[in-house]
Amino acid sequence: MKSIISYKKTNMGVNEVSSNSTGKIFKVTTFGSSHGVALGAVIDGCPAGLELTREDIQEELDKRRPGTSKITTVRDEKDQVEILSGLFNGKTDGTPIAAIVKNRDQRSKNYDNLINKPRPGHGDLCWYEKYLNYDYRGGGRGSGRVTIGHVIGGAVAKKLLERYSITTTAHVTQIYNIKTEKEYSLDKIKENIAKNNVRCADLEMAKKMEEEILKAKENGDSLGGIVEIIIDNLPIGLGQPIFDKMDGQLAKALMNIGAVKGVEIGLGFDSVMLKGSQMNDEFRMENGKITTKTNNAGGVLGGMTNGMPLVIRIAVKPTPSVSGIQNTVNLESGCDDTIDITGRHDPCICPRITTVAESACNMVIVDNMLSAGFIHPDNIDK
């Protein structure tokens, strides 16, 4: 094994600047792994005076929870959240909010056959090289289960944004080769995605997507897709020019979600096919507000919000956990080997990723709202 691993020459993973925190003012630190005692988050920087209950968080966790429909993994986790700190008389008191979810259905032995065999398409190998160990039990902290921390943070962010009528809506626009065909208003999107397991606004296509996912599930295979996120009612001027542009921040937050391979804003990659004279959104006055007729930019100019809906899309790769024999290497023998992943996995994580994507965006937006001074005590505490 020594020959194939480079760690002897490095101190990797030892004095690394770790990155389990996100945000500059609304700072969320997450912890926990797939098969440890608990997962959770500490939210530092939530203003005092916000009414908050564990149900506010539980509601979001329930949306990403596995085992809720036949197109998700069968791992049965109730994911009950417990708030440990930060509340006083039912309101946030300005001190850190710690909340945890205990792991329950941890069938660790399912994973014993994976020891020393990094799964293709997963981060196991990289994790091993970096930390000189990896948790072969469902990926440890590399598991999708760590997004519980994201959702805890995002739920508190969402609660704050509600005061400002800012909504973040993630909906599936494509699964494999099945795309939504019609345009829907934001209200219609919100209404429709609650009606189907795929969280797609086009109810007809949603059915076809679900069928395709079930087919993949039967074959032990998996599918990817595209998720679009729309953030509405943003003020003008969120985001910092140069190294923390709003689109830069969101691109990072979304790319940081496992399985996301691409991010585009507004017309995104399609903007290449337009000329400047076609791409520009011209300004106009509308009811005393500056607005634009088109929204090719997707709500961001010069790295700052321009008051139009922020529209961003992500490409989600098919889940790498598929059935059947795959080629890999054995970290102990240093030889080629094969792996057969069993365990319980999602045939398509797009529906569940919508909640994670919303959470990731909401944390970014709240952080910028606070930074820009848009969130005031008078607005919060009533």
Next chain:
Amino acid sequence: MKSIISYKKTNMGVNEVSSNSTGKIFKVTTFGSSHGVALGAVIDGCPAGLELTREDIQEELDKRRPGTSKITTVRDEKDQVEILSGLFNGKTDGTPIAAIVKNRDQRSKNYDNLINKPRPGHGDLCWYEKYLNYDYRGGGRGSGRVTIGHVIGGAVAKKLLERYSITTTAHVTQIYNIKTEKEYSLDKIKENIAKNNVRCADLEMAKKMEEEILKAKENGDSLGGIVEIIIDNLPIGLGQPIFDKMDGQLAKALMNIGAVKGVEIGLGFDSVMLKGSQMNDEFRMENGKITTKTNNAGGVLGGMTNGMPLVIRIAVKPTPSVSGIQNTVNLESGCDDTIDITGRHDPCICPRITTVAESACNMVIVDNMLSAGFIHPDNIDK
């Protein structure tokens, strides 16, 4: 005007957490604007012992410099860099490296007709809302000229990476509707892009692209395109899981470049059309090293480099500065108005953006190399 601007209710831009710095260990702070005295960067965290001359930086600046070919803006800036600190006997001494470029060809009066009229597709309006002022002279700090700071930082990063044989190569793969058609080896790409103004590996297509750009220039219009960046010879394990994944960091760094509307890694958006069984890159032993046959992931798994070439693409929108009358609003009158942008502008910034994209990536890579302990005194100082 009061009615259309919301700043009275906010303290935006006043106690904002500014973002003119990037990096955690290799920290680059930039300053300066399009029409001020000087632009520059301070690099804090560059290890001591690196041989560095002003020519190392100048060479990179020359690549992004305007006025070098007929397809760029005619603004004539020599962009001569001056190093103010951080060197001792020709080597870095571990203290901050400050370097500046003075502005020379600043025809500010060209911009007087833009006062109070935000340019469509530019950040003027957002800037105005945020800071209660904006520099109508070429966008001030919103100008593409600020990427001089990026390139200064990137040039020092590049010099460090050379010690480790890590190369970063950005090449244009598409301008408007003209795409490269063949696949080239990295060596061939490096060789070919130096031979044409567009920095495209396909020399035939490069000609067509150049023609198309000149046509747009004649029409006072502009074109966008796609730039691919390939980073070679990276060690395994760069990037921090969870909130600072390597793809997350790069997506942000690239999206932070003005005009970039999308980022994708590996197969990116095309990965949606594959099933998990097709998408996974299987591991295998090759000459005592772990490698993969395919590189669908684009060199990153679980947010960490996996030892394969890192391949990332960006969508660059057509430059918003186009000739002809455009609709806008007048910030003073609060009414609809029109604008006619003259001044000197690039019909297509893709060729020049390649150097900026390389710089952005190089700063990220060096930051992670340092964080992971890959850069040692013995390797630097010889």
Next chain:
Amino acid sequence: MKSIISYKKTNMGVNEVSSNSTGKIFKVTTFGSSHGVALGAVIDGCPAGLELTREDIQEELDKRRPGTSKITTVRDEKDQVEILSGLFNGKTDGTPIAAIVKNRDQRSKNYDNLINKPRPGHGDLCWYEKYLNYDYRGGGRGSGRVTIGHVIGGAVAKKLLERYSITTTAHVTQIYNIKTEKEYSLDKIKENIAKNNVRCADLEMAKKMEEEILKAKENGDSLGGIVEIIIDNLPIGLGQPIFDKMDGQLAKALMNIGAVKGVEIGLGFDSVMLKGSQMNDEFRMENGKITTKTNNAGGVLGGMTNGMPLVIRIAVKPTPSVSGIQNTVNLESGCDDTIDITGRHDPCICPRITTVAESACNMVIVDNMLSAGFIHPDNIDK
């Protein structure tokens, strides 16, 4: 009340950059308050491979735990720690370590008479102004109980430093007007402080100090003192010149502990009475190592450790919770008022503060050891 509180004009405590985290690489985030569900800490950046048990942390918590001798508060808290994440097979795995202590003996009703009456010498008033609320139950997060988080972080840091034979020893050198009179070797100090409740190296003086504390306790009064911290076996070069000098970092970490009113290093304030020719510690070779005969500097030169023992002292004010009627103001009526603090309090926190001071220093030292690359995988994981 409105007339005396300024919050209407500010957004204080709303978009503040919160500070419940410390450290740049060894990052500790703490949460919880005196009368909430639990207190705890998340440690991000502890290298993988360190053997760690809950007993390692419990041992340190037991040292700061109340109710262990007649000179501490009678609040009876077992302070049992529970580790929620970050361990795999008995070793740290490089992911965040979350650990919590549940509150048990919370007699909240003891504090009802304090509502709206800020306690003199405490932060209640400031807290109220900042967050528009304060937890009158024992100070909430302003309570000394929050140092449980410091001690959790410090215990893990201590465990890491043991691998490098670095020890941090805090001992009481003065209580009120009673001072230690003799000089002791570090070994003797370590031995003696374990033998008495005051944690004083001079066993005779320790007795007198204890008597004086008990006398104050009987009178419902309180005493302060001086604590000296000695950090041994440090390498040369820890600390970053300019804005993160080693003495600057330690001064902050120690001043951040409630009740600390002064910090001095080496000769500290006494250095004023020497001339430069007397103050300088001359260098000399001793057994192949550079050393100094005197240690007036206290182990730090130019903001970096110089290889000599680091000696730093803190002034601890008498606990502000004293019996008897005190003048205060009523936040509701806006009038003068009086307060009579009952509840359970320490007559002198110096003995318990020693563990907190050691923890604060250990977190700083580990952070700098990691930053400087002194901590290697080979040294940790055996």
Next chain:
Amino acid sequence: MKSIISYKKTNMGVNEVSSNSTGKIFKVTTFGSSHGVALGAVIDGCPAGLELTREDIQEELDKRRPGTSKITTVRDEKDQVEILSGLFNGKTDGTPIAAIVKNRDQRSKNYDNLINKPRPGHGDLCWYEKYLNYDYRGGGRGSGRVTIGHVIGGAVAKKLLERYSITTTAHVTQIYNIKTEKEYSLDKIKENIAKNNVRCADLEMAKKMEEEILKAKENGDSLGGIVEIIIDNLPIGLGQPIFDKMDGQLAKALMNIGAVKGVEIGLGFDSVMLKGSQMNDEFRMENGKITTKTNNAGGVLGGMTNGMPLVIRIAVKPTPSVSGIQNTVNLESGCDDTIDITGRHDPCICPRITTVAESACNMVIVDNMLSAGFIHPDNIDK
């Protein structure tokens, strides 16, 4: 030499998290060294709309400038500042303010006899161990000249604080064994310190201090002293509890100034001699404001300002550069050696350090004022 230097085993100074920046919102990055091309600072986060001229900065630089009286070094530096960016039409525009001072009177050859011989009491040895090099010409970036960057940052901070009538006044209260004997009002202190070279409020003692300094200068020796800083008109609630207490932040900022060996707030080390019942500052209503009769706490409770004047003192050691033969070691031979420091040095830096201390405090205060939302556009831009 190899035997006495440990760097071979470490990567110190290579992947260190550098610290040439300070502040979280009002972020100041400094660069430059004693004998390089220029020194300077970049201020990121200064709100837009502040009237600022180079004279505002020059005035402060002139106060710390050497060569202004017979009790300072004779190095003749005009220290003329040049602003490179961040201003538009005479006001700050919200973008980074870069300002530089070029070095002129650099008699580098004066220092050639210091090569390989670390000066006692200076950071040379530590610097060498950390960066594998040190600039023997006046200490390089370890020189007191780097405080030019502090003063640039502090001057801009001071200009902002003037809008809020917040003043920071540093005055010398002790030089060697000569102490001020009387108490003066803040107004009197401000008036008197401008009248003498020592910046002491007690004019009689100032004379004696000056004589003592001149005596030390004649003997080639140096003196230390105590400087008190008073910050007036602060709002209640500045500072973040737990890890960024106001006293913690200030202690660090002041300890980060070379030669400072101790910091105390309010009664500081003398608080040890009081009992809790004596130490507490009781609250009372005075003209509709909450205030305290005594100010033993020095303006900070629970880590937050309480509205009383903030009073903090620093112990300044005698300058280590003294004439005459001193023992040191030779880094090349690894043997004992001697050193004779000539060059031009201050016999007592206390008078000049007052401006640096004010600057350090002002940067901290502005940073917290911004963070707490006290600085509004309406207040800045008139």
